[in-house]
Amino acid sequence: xxxxxxxxxxxxxxxxxxxxxxxxxxxxxxxxxxxxxxxxxxxxxxxxxxxxxxxxxxxxxxxxxxxxxxxxxxxxxxxxxxxxxxxxxxxxxxxxxxxxxxxxxxxxxxxxxxxxxxxxxxxxxxxxxxxxxxxxxxxxxxxxxxxxxxxxxxxxxxxxxxxxxxxxxxxxxxxxxxxxx
Numbered sequence: 001x002x003x004x005x006x007x008x009x010x011x012x013x014x015x016x017x018x019x020x021x022x023x024x025x026x027x028x029x030x031x032x033x034x035x036x037x038x039x040x041x042x043x044x045x046x047x048x049x050x051x052x053x054x055x056x057x058x059x060x061x062x063x064x065x066x067x068x069x070x071x072x073x074x075x076x077x078x079x080x081x082x083x084x085x086x087x088x089x090x091x092x093x094x095x096x097x098x099x100x101x102x103x104x105x106x107x108x109x110x111x112x113x114x115x116x117x118x119x120x121x122x123x124x125x126x127x128x129x130x131x132x133x134x135x136x137x138x139x140x141x142x143x144x145x146x147x148x149x150x151x152x153x154x155x156x157x158x159x160x161x162x163x164x165x166x167x168x169x170x171x172x173x174x175x176x177x178x179x180x181x
Contacts, residue, residue, distance in 0.1 A: 002057035006032035009067045020063045056086035064093040072114040
């Protein structure tokens with residue numbers, strides 16, 4: 001027997017799930033999994049449980065896709081996991097339903113747009129870094145020690161036989177920075 005599973009989540013303990021629960025009950029959810037965790041949390045045990053319960057023909061329903069996923073990429077990965085279990089996914093607010101051909105098409109268009117946007121961000125970042133390099137700027141953190149300071153450190157270590165910890169304190173850097181010199 002095909003089942004409709006609901007998943008409701010709020011980010012903080014002072015928010016309540018009532019509106020989501022009402023909407024999920026209205027679409028006939030047989031069982032609703034509830035979570036009070038931030039979407040950024042990788043550890044969402046109720047989400048893991050609902051996915052484990054999915055069988056062929058079942059449908060996972062959420063009120064909005066951001067209740068399920070942290071990002072569009074995360075949503076695409078989760079829907080792929082659901083699809084691998086031969087189950088469907090519905091998001092009420094966005095009117096996405098992967099149990100229908102039109103819903104699958106819309107979902108794949110979303111996925112393609114997300115992939116395109118990620119690729120454009122990478123492209124723009126590379127262009128910006130190249131432009132900065134042409135102007136003589138390099139990225140990264142500034143060096144903690146000048147060339148002259150490095151020479152002094154080597155002298156303190158090799159000629160004066162000072163302990164590494166003492167040298168690090170004198171230059172206000174970590175011991176690992178001194179070891180790298």
